[in-house]
Amino acid sequence: MGKLILPLFCLVLMNCSKHETDKQALNADLVEVVPQEKAISSSVSPPHSVSEKLLPDENTQQGIQSSKKQTDTISRKVIKNGEMRIQVGEIKKAQNQVNDIIKKNQAYIEKEQFQNTDMDDNLNLTIRVPHKHFDALINSFSDGIGSVLSKNISSDDVTEEYTDVSIKLANKKIYLEKYRDMLKSAATTKDILEIQENIRELEDEIDVAEGRLRFIDDRVNYSTLQLSLYKEKIRSSATSKIGFGSRFIDSLTEGWNSFVSFLLGLISLWPFFLLIPFIVFLWRKWKSHKKKA
Incomplete structure (x- = not known):
């Protein structure tokens, strides 16, 4: 009996040791799996459009701040x-x-x-x-x-306007370079077309801003x-050195011009002259009718 108990006791010890080893191995596997799941869940999903890809990064922000510092030194315009x-x-x-x-x-x-x-x-x-x-x-x-x-x-x-346009122009140039870099690495036709359209709009806006700055500089540099x-040309006897004959002819000419202007003014009133006989006729008819009454 004692011989049978000893082997059974050894067998139980071996099974317990194996079970503990398997449990430790399973826990180790779980420790490795959990960090991987957390890493996947915490990763940032890629942007869904080109505009999302162009969010200001540290380099862009530094460029914008640099452009603002440069415009702070603009002299009065x-x-x-x-x-x-x-x-x-x-x-x-x-x-x-x-x-x-x-x-x-x-x-x-x-x-x-x-x-x-x-x-x-x-x-x-x-x-x-x-x-x-x-x-x-x-x-x-x-x-x-x-x-x-x-x-x-x-x-x-116009210092404030000049400074504002200069800051916006510098920022547009920064974003234009960023779009051009994105165009080189664009993979799909949709992204290429969208980037090209954004580049075209920025280039137009930059041309307008540069033209405005050139105009202001021109008006500032040259008043x-x-x-x-x-x-x-009005002549008078006190100041004019022209003789009496010339002044007499000028007076006749001026008088004639005044008469012509007066005559033309009367002619322009011809509709009213046509109404005068009609008014006289009505007045006489009314007067005769009053006498009979």
Whole structure:
């Protein structure tokens, strides 16, 4: 009996040891499997569109911040404009003086228009002058050319607009480069077409922004002055050097023109003249009817 109990006891010990070993192995397998499941569940799913792929990353954010720092150093942008009207004795002489002043201040004439009427002569000039010479040009025109009838000077500070456009332009260029990099690695036709469309829109917006900045720079660097030279033609016996005969003929001509204007004015009232006989007829009929009553 004792011989049988000893082998059975050894067999039970061996089974318990094997069961414990299998349990430890199973626990080890579970430990390896759980982290893998967690890793899969915590992974980020890929974006479903190109626009999602272009979310600002660290490099893009750094580029945007860099562009903002660059625009912080933009100097003040002030556009100066002016209008002047000067009465002169002789248009030709005044024009020569104006040309000398323009040349001295490194300016140029952008537009010239001359108008000759019965009452006066007008020479209208659009002058572009470097910003630093604008005040000197105005002062030169105010002295020695003629009598200043009107002068209007204005300044427009466009620094805020210029800075805003510059920041947006820099950011668009950053995203444009990012789209171009994405186009090189695009795998599907849908992504390629979408990226190309975004690139086209960005390029158009960049062209518009660059054009606006060029326009502002041009208006800031070169101020604009609208100059009008005016000569009156009205003659008087006190100031005119023309003889009596010429003034007599001018008076006859003016009187005739006034008579013609008066006659034409009467002719324009012909519908009312047609109504006068009809009104007289009605008045007489009413009067005769009243007498019979």
